Amino acid sequence: MSTDTTTTATSAARQVEPAEHVWARQLAFLAAQDDGPRPVGWLLTPRAVVTFVCGSEGRELTLGKSVAAAHPDLPPKLTVAPKFVGDRDLVERCVVTLAGxxxxxxxxxPGTAKSMLSELLAAAVSGDSTRVVQGTAGTTEDHLKYGWNYALLLAQGPSEQALVPSPVMAAMRAGGVARVEEITRCLPEVQDALVSVLSDRRISVPELSGESDGAVYAAPGFTVIATANLRDRGVSEMSAALKRRFNFETIGPIGSLEAEIALVRDQAGAALSRAQAPFTVDAAVLEVLVTAFRDLRTGRSVEGWDVERPSTVMSTAEAVSVTTSIALSAAYFPGDRDPLSLVPGHLIGVVRKDDPADADRLLAYWDGAVRKRAQDETRPRAWRHLWELRDVLGR
Ligand SMILES: Nc1ncnc2c1ncn2[C@@H]1O[C@H](COP(=O)(O)OP(=O)(O)OP(=O)(O)O)[C@@H](O)[C@H]1O
Ligand SMILES: [Mg+2]
Structure with a gap:
């Protein structure tokens, strides 16, 4: 996937850029191209936000003549590639929720691109996806509300200068999007700090009540995108009061094999180009790897055979990182080993995370689906090769 950033000699290299930097040119184009009404505080129209996230479906978007003249720095035409692969209706619902x-x-x-979608939405709606609180067991109310610069607090007493706003408070002031990652990993009483934020739209700072009414109010446009992992403490444990303040959207794994293969190819390619390694994942490796991930994830092969599911999540994110690792091996150790021969070792590494019995489930997959495909002459040779590598799995 090509991006909009170019590394200049003056800018210090960063491993990860926020989405609004990576896609700066595309966001500017979409802001200029769609002049429809937009919610207060939004950079783009709701429709342009969906286009940014899901792509323009192959359509070439063009700038009107006068708009193009006013923005000579923008390309006159642009086809927007999809970033989040998934249901467009779901993304539309997300955007409508935020607009409200x-x-x-x-x-x-895990690994279904919840964080990625939240970042893309925040970047497109408010131009800043970096106002993030990462939920952990150690998250406190201060992380969601505000803290103090204690040196200033001791020297001057409570003052606006001594106040250290949380990312949520910063988003309220700016009328932007605050992100709370892994909200269900926070203690329920900490999560509930968001109830007043989302209902009263203000955070009171009693220590400053002498100055004004001591509260920080949300500017129009402020909202919160939270993510929750189904493998953590459940969303069922969130308080009813907090649940009512959120619209829930469930993100599932990618539906189609072709779309998942294309995504893994693109994302691994992007990771490799960041590592400046020549990209050498061959199509056969990609296809068997993504197929194996999907079979093990769903418990059913494409042919309809039953597959014993490991307890580990076989996520697309993990498929991307395995593909990247295999390609890096091929790039840095060329000619050592055929990339396909690395697949079983990587799969066992992914599978053997939670339950030792998962290694047996992988072996059962080999003895079932992989063997049957190997015996079928009409199948790609890669399956025969994989079957011959069964010993790598240990028995
Ligand atoms: N539907 C998808 N569209 C685009 N990329 C995807 C999709 N599913 C998975 N990915 C890939 O997975 C990566 C990781 O996604 P992300 O970290 O956002 O997942 P997550 O759902 O937040 O996971 P976790 O629950 O572990 O935090 C993405 O950067 C992307 O490479
Ligand atoms: Mg995440």
């Missing part, structure tokens, strides 16, 4: 200034909670299995 309601909280949005993205729930799903």
């Amino acid at each position: 200034e309601r909280g949005l909670l993205l729930v799903g299995e």
Whole structure:
């Protein structure tokens, strides 16, 4: 996937850029191209936000003549590639939720791009996806509300200068999007700090009540996108009061094999170009790897055979990182080993995370689906090769 950033000699290299930097040119184009009405505080129209996230479906978007003249720095035409692969209706619902200034909670299995979608939405809606609180067991109310610069607090007493706003408070002031990652990993009483934020739209700072009414109010446009992983403490444990303040959207794994293969190819390619390694994942490796991930994830092969599911989540994110690792091996150790021969070793590494019995389930997959495909002459040779590598799995 090509991006909009170019590394200049003066800018310090960063491993990860926020989405609004990566896609700066595309966001500027979409802001200029769609002049329809937009919610207060939004950079783009709701429709342009969906186009940014899901792509323009192959359509070439063009700038009107006068708009193009006013923005000579923008390309006159642009086809927007999809970033999040998934249901466009779901993304539309997310955007409508945000336009109504309601909280949005993205729930799903690990590695289904909840964080990525939240970042893309925040970047497109408010141009800043970096106002993030990462939920952990150690998250406190201060992380969601505000803290103090204690040196200033001791020297001057409570003052606006000594106040250290949380990312949520910063988003309220700016009328932007605050992101709360892994909200269900926070203690329920900490999560509930968001109830007043989302209902009263203000955070009171009693220590400053002498100065004004001591509260920080949300500017129009402020809203919260939270994510929750189904493998963590459940969303069922969220308080009813907080649940009512969020619209829930469940993000599932990618539906089609072709779309998942294309995504893994693109994302691994992008990771490799960041590593400046020549990209050498061959199509056969990609196809068997993504097929194996999907079979093990769903418990059913494409042919309809039953597959014993490991307890580990076989996520697309993990498929991307395995593909990247295999390609890096091929790039850095050329000629050592055929990339396909690395697949079983990587799969066992992915599978053997939670339950030792998962290694047996992988072996059962080999003895079932992989063997049957190997015996079928009409199948790609890669399956025969994989079957011959069964010993790598240990028995
Ligand atoms: N539907 C998808 N569209 C685009 N990329 C995807 C999709 N599913 C998975 N990915 C890939 O997975 C990567 C990781 O996604 P992300 O970290 O956002 O997942 P997550 O759902 O937040 O996972 P976790 O629950 O572990 O935090 C993405 O950067 C992307 O490479
Ligand atoms: Mg995440």
